[in-house]
Amino acid sequence: MAAVPGVEARAGKFPGPSLIPRLTEIQREHGWLPREELVALSRDMRRPLYEIEGLISFYPHFRTDPPEGSEVAVCHDLSCWLAGQAQAPEGARVREVSCLGRCDRAPITVVDEDYPEVERGEGPRPNDPYSPGDERYRVLRRALDGDITRDEVITALKDAELRGMGGAGFPTGTKWELVAQQSATPKYAICNADESEPGTFKDRQILAEQPHLVLEGLLLGMWVTGAEEGWVFIRHEYAPEEEVLRAELDALRAAGLVGPGRELDIFTSPGGYILGEESALLECMEGHRGEPRNKPPFPGVYGLWGKPTLMNSVETLADVPVIVERGAEWWKAQGVNGSTGLKFFAVSGHVERPGVYCVPMGTTARELIERAGGVSGGAQLAAFQPGGASSNFLGPDDLDVALDFKPLAERGSMLGSGALVAVAEGTDLLAAATNVLRFFRNESCGKCVPCRVGSHKAHAMLTEALGDGSVEAIEPEIEQLEATLRMTSICGLGQVALGPVMSVLGLQRGGTAARSHPRPRP
């Protein structure tokens, strides 16, 4: 019997600090990871070589071969795929990478990890309680001064009906309360800034424009739950945004809002979409391969280093200050069509003005696409994913659906990661959905059988069928695979990997009928 049921044997296996920062250091020094350095690291740290191998072969950031000149990273995921093949400069070495979170500039290429900065919007967004020139962290100071209580914050979040904006939509107030109630110490709080799903880049915008809200939300979370150590886990491709955060963190330290007893730091992800899954993120921070844990237990009870851990996404935390400042009623009133609050959306694909939009929750897909300038070139919309790569495709008939958790679920899709990708007529929708599956296959951690093998086999079958037009023949197998992946995979990645394909095929999915599209024909 496992000592803590559900916690796999690997947890806490090799005591000692995570080797990931040391590996990052070696790579910074040499440009790659020479074998003799790895052997010396293993010897010095008294850690097995295989542990190092497990890490460097898992995380795409690590290289085991010396770099040979310039390298161009090219993304092939949905928004870039829709935009057509990116042109790499002549003679450059090309490396395919997964979505870089720059879908607004699709097709994106990045030379030697020189990531472009975001274009900041004009003026504060509606979720920012601070006017230009205001002293920030007002809410946090009030909390620290005892002007508000922890319960008041929890109540405000509950009353505001704020839900997690990372995809799962768990009620934020309830989560904070749960972690606050845990007796085990120390506790941790983590901002999940590992947004990596194709089409999704709203957190990047928030990090660039509102680092003060993200960090204030995180510090409030720490204060409410009693966590003495906070982390922002950010993907390494968000280097410019990480710099913004670091500058903000320096300012916080200088202002005495961060320091002993209330530590805050940044953990740079060594790469991989799977790390956005909360338990995989924890595994990574502990220095393991980013393989999701079996759950329960959940991170609120058994999180980082086995301790209660509050984890929220960037957007969720950025919404907290204004809710506490202006109250739940104000927040709720921001929504439309029966929804509450505000919502950031990344809009990309076949639209005129791809970008990040902060709109009232409940805004319809049609309105959002219109705000983004409508479908490119005035073309007809063929389909759209309302909530990132893992959300099922919806068709033109669904354009008036209110973008919120419930209405989207009722339509057989989801709000997901807040990323709307529009697909214009003339696109092979099954090919588009197969591209999405390809992303999940590439990003599968490989821990469990259904996702590791199933995503690969399904992609191979679909690719072949797309080539010879035999899609109908493989539908029963795809249907069974989808069900098996959905019902038996450890984490959300495997559970949703075949969903978009199924939605395009118009097949029955989990009791809800996805929008039935005309069968795609090449």
Added chain:
Amino acid sequence: VATTVEAPSEHRTVSLTIDGVEVQAAEGATIWEAARDAGIEIPVLCHDERYDPVGVCRLCVVDVGGRVYAAACVRPVEDGMEVKTATDDLERHRATLTSLLETDQPPPEQDPKETTTADNELLVLVRKYGVERQNGLPVGGGRGEDHSNPVISVNHDACILCDRCVRACDDIQGNDVIGRSGKGYTTRIAFDLNDPMGESSCVTCGECVAACPTGALTNKPIRDVPIRPRSELRQVESVCPYCGVGCALTYHVDDERNAIVFAEGREQPGSKSRLCVKGRYGWDYAASPQRLTVPLIRREDSYPKGPLSGDVRGEGRGRRKPGGLVNYDEVLPHFREATWEEALDLAASRLKALHSEHGPGAIAGFGSAKCSNEEAYLFQKLIRAGFGTNNVDHCTRLCHASSVAALFEGVGSGAVSTTYGDIINADVAILAGTNTTANHPVASSFFKQARRRGTTLIVVDPRRERIADHADIFCQIKPGTDVAFYNGVLHEIIARDLVDHEFVARRATNYEALVEMVQQYPPERAAQICGVDADTIREVARLWGEAGAAVVYWGMGISQHTTGTDNARCLIALCTITGNVGKQGAGLHPLRGQNNVQGASDAGLIPMFYPDYQSVDSPGAWTRFEEAWGRELDHERGLTVTEIIGSALHGGVRGMYMMGENPFLSDPNINKVRKALAALDFLVVQDIFLTETAEFADVVLPATSYLEKEGTYTNTDRRVQIGRKVLDPPGEAREDWRVVCDIARRIGLPMDYESPREVFDEMVALTTNYAGLTYDNLGPMGKLYPNPDPEGSDGTVVLFGERFGTDDGKAHLVPAEWMPAKELPDEDFPFVLNTGRLLEHWHTGSMTRRSFALDAIQPEAQVWLNPDDAATMGVADGDFVRISSRRGSIELRAKLSHRDTPGTCFIPFHFREAAANVLTIDEIDPFGKIPEFKFCAVKVEPVAVPEPA
């Protein structure tokens, strides 16, 4: 199981229903466990109860009413949970998962497991779910194979990434070699930095093979004996013939071929089904074509006696190809075949003549710790009762004689006070001078596991061996400074008043003298001598002194010094003054080397004791044995191994009988041993191969190997186990015990036994410790002695709960002053040479170098050198170097290793072509008479040598 996570302390019971049946389960139990207890079987591939669950194969998913299914192997039970384990939908998903795995497998007719042991667990599911290979899923494969390990095949296509091998390697054996490499569909198991298995740090324990459910990790056939299903083979439940850990195993035997096909670990309270490379793969030495099959008599023209081969003459110089063994072509022509009658008559008559002519002192016998208790008993009886001398000894003299001397003096018994497995109950354990991963691999797996479960592990050793990688504190003392280090620790324990005064007052003597002595060793002074900083010494003292239970395990690093007895005295003091003897998780454990060194000593195969440590110079004891054996006995202690060699040089001992010993390679200062053996008037060597020592023999008697006879063997834990006959002996080879009887009868000592069982009963009747034990009640797992209830109990784990074995029942503290080693490095010989063993080899290599696996993995002699020293001398890894001491020199390859500190080097003593004992010094400990194998001064020089042909 091995997690560092604390278990929930309270155990509540929860109620749930599984498939409609009301079930009670302990809180914290998994659904899979609850179902199993309720008689409901849930299919699994990745799960095995020996390991913590990982929940990766998903075959065990069950319906608990959630959005998705839960993996039963990891999901804890909850009150009121309603679990369905076998709905149509679940079975459909299981079939799909099976099908997904199956498509990438090699076809069954090529599957490495299905075509050998035929127990591929995935294929069982494939058949159960009726999965067709042509099921529409694209067939994968092409992930490659790895045949770099001599006895284990890796087939990545057959791998389902269940992580069982990973957990077996980590959690069971603590070797930490296998992990996952890559991500997603391209993930593979990998060794180290994705290196070929045979080039990785893998120690070939085979635990991964035992764990693998598919054909991914399988055994290769050894000596071309095809591996077949267990049902087609005969199973023999026996014990490993190698080290003192005494692992229980099962040999799977092909009767038609009279050959072992493969070996597997077997359940037993100590070894718990684990094995190391020697036990699992090193049994084929018995099938070597070089076995002796007929008695041999030295030809007349081969006199005067002397070494027969260039190697043994000392002309070898190590420049041969690896795998050197006695050259039969060179040696055999000096002998002629004889009948047993002729050979036995000759042996008996010559020994008897020497005895008559020169008196009992002219005869000596070396028995062996490789032979059974019965054989040890008969051998010493022959020497004592037949020849009237106590000149009988064996290789214990070279291993723990000093430990035993100190233990007898201190606690009145040479046996361990607790078992190796008891470390799990210790808060703190010191591993002192033991390269335990190499010399007691399976015991070391329990040490590593205990550390992962919270025992603080302190390793004290001049070499940074693999076990040091697992230590919480590693004290790399300078060679030969043990006494200073432990006196420093004792000083600090006393200074901090961490002494168990009540225990000392009630159960120890001479405490004041100890206090007085260690007062001279404040940590700063100890640090100056031993090289471990004072703060670390203080920390060790604090941890040890504050521990609720603390235990020390030690090896030859303690004993093989001229201060070996003093070293052990310090450890005894450490345990005694803190009350760490006689309770769970505490005590003294000298890790015994040979499979039966404990038993051979118990049986009286030592010059100062009759069986069960009854002193030959105690009138009560000699009366008892004179009565039992019907002969007048010698009342003086006999000579020890090293003394016998010395005596032979000077015409004292003239005739010798060697049963299974090879002193030419195992004793210090080979050049001296060569002269001594050549000087003997008559030498009988009884062995399974022509050894180096046999070159000096007048008569060579072919013995059966361990695998061809029955007998009992007592391991380091005091566990008495039956080794069973597995194979028929080759040619005319005869069991050692029968040969001893044959000789005894010829010198007029009646020895008529039908079987070892009878001998065992006779021996038991003369001992207290073995009282009550019989072949029948030893059973398949053996029994620990003492055992007041052998029918009902496994025996006594912890000794000295109430009193020690001394006459007054108290522990006798003996203070020790630090003394430097006998031969310190100087300008001419600036290096300290340490010698010892390798994981793959056993003593003089006569068995292991004839084992295919062990020889393939470690074929040649090497000297371990620190890379900095090597760089200074311009020596690269693999270069030949010459190592010289005042007694001789050898040449062998350098192996650069961070495990050895600058100024030291290490040579394993197994390799005749570069025998470490050419260099070692024959200075001995004054009490234990053990040679200082662990310290002599040498020089190291690079030599330009052409690659061997």
